[in-house]
Amino acid sequence: MLSVKNKTQVSANMLRIAFEVDVPIDWLPGCYIKLRIPNALPGGISPVRTYTVRSYDAANQVLAVDFAIHQPAGPATAWALNAQPGDQIEYRGPGKLRVDPTNGDWHLFAADMSALPAAISIMESLSLDAKGYAFLEVTEEQDRQALHIPEGIQVQWLVHPNPKVKSNQQLEAIRNIKPLAGKPSVFVAGELSTTREIKQFLLQAPTYQSGSHYISSYWKIGLTEEEHKMAKRSAAAG
Numbered sequence: 490m491l492s493v494k495n496k497t498q499v500s501a502n503m504l505r506i507a508f509e510v511d512v513p514i515d516w517l518p519g520c521y522i523k524l525r526i527p528n529a530l531p532g533g534i535s536p537v538r539t540y541t542v543r544s545y546d547a548a549n550q551v552l553a554v555d556f557a558i559h560q561p562a563g564p565a566t567a568w569a570l571n572a573q574p575g576d577q578i579e580y581r582g583p584g585k586l587r588v589d590p591t592n593g594d595w596h597l598f599a600a601d602m603s604a605l606p607a608a609i610s611i612m613e614s615l616s617l618d619a620k621g622y623a624f625l626e627v628t629e630e631q632d633r634q635a636l637h638i639p640e641g642i643q644v645q646w647l648v649h650p651n652p653k654v655k656s657n658q659q660l661e662a663i664r665n666i667k668p669l670a671g672k673p674s675v676f677v678a679g680e681l682s683t684t685r686e687i688k689q690f691l692l693q694a695p696t697y698q699s700g701s702h703y704i705s706s707y708w709k710i711g712l713t714e715e716e717h718k719m720a721k722r723s724a725a726a727g
């Protein structure tokens with residue numbers, strides 16, 4: 490079980506909840522947990538939602554999760570908005586990313602608000618001489634965060650006020666970069682249509698034929714997490 494310790498507003502549309510965890514966890518940057526949202530749907534159904542463990546304080550067994558607040562709120566978002574210190578929630582995990590996102594001669598990050606916690610925690614873990622580009626798409630200017638990451642990672646914040654409308658800003662930004670020397674390490678995560686378009690571009694661009702790629706959709710416009718998972722599965726099968 491996780492127990493809510495406190496809540497802080499990270500930015501205009503990002504809420505952080507610190508949880509006390511009953512057993513120590515194995516934390517790696519970008520790892521994620523499954524939260525069972527208690528009695529959130531009619532008939533007492535408790536849906537499961539996936540969230541990145543933004544950080545972990547092993548000494549105190551406290552982990553932080555950053556919730557991107559979107560409206561109308563789904564069960565997880567509504568739960569986070571209403572959570573009070575002492576509230577308990579069941580979780581599973583953490584699960585690790587299937588690719589080590591810290592390898593590579595240079596880095597490319599593209600993330601929307603849902604993937605910002607993963608992208609930032611990975612960037613924070615890179616060696617000080619790491620270099621590359623990060624395109625971070627947020628809902629408003631006030632969602633920019635102070636970053637403590639290697640100076641060689643050039644960050645560009647992109648503002649996309651309505652996440653329910655597809656954005657092509659990350660793709661356009663990626664098209665315009667000057668690739669660095671050596672093998673890239675790519676981390677792209679966020680809305681399904683956006684990540685899919687970026688993947689298609691990277692698959693045919695000579696620069697990205699080597700190196701390591703983590704490209705994953707974290708949600709899809711108009712679909713709940715269950716529906717998004719099914720859409721992902723059927724795309725993979727087809």
Ligand SMILES: Cc1cc2nc3c(=O)[nH]c(=O)nc-3n(C[C@H](O)[C@H](O)[C@H](O)COP(=O)(O)OP(=O)(O)OC[C@H]3O[C@@H](n4cnc5c(N)ncnc54)[C@H](O)[C@@H]3O)c2cc1C
Binds near residue numbers: 538555710
């Ligand atoms: C590995 C992984 C890690 C993730 N880490 C995080 C994280 O750290 N922080 C985080 O905020 N999210 C994260 N997500 C995304 C999160 O699981 C989804 O956004 C989830 O759908 C939110 O659940 P919900 O109950 O609020 O909405 P749902 O009930 O799933 O969906 C309700 C409606 O809201 C829309 N919606 C869902 N998410 C968003 C969004 N981000 N912006 C706008 N509209 C949305 C849906 O399209 C749907 O129409 C992660 C996902 C994965 C797979």
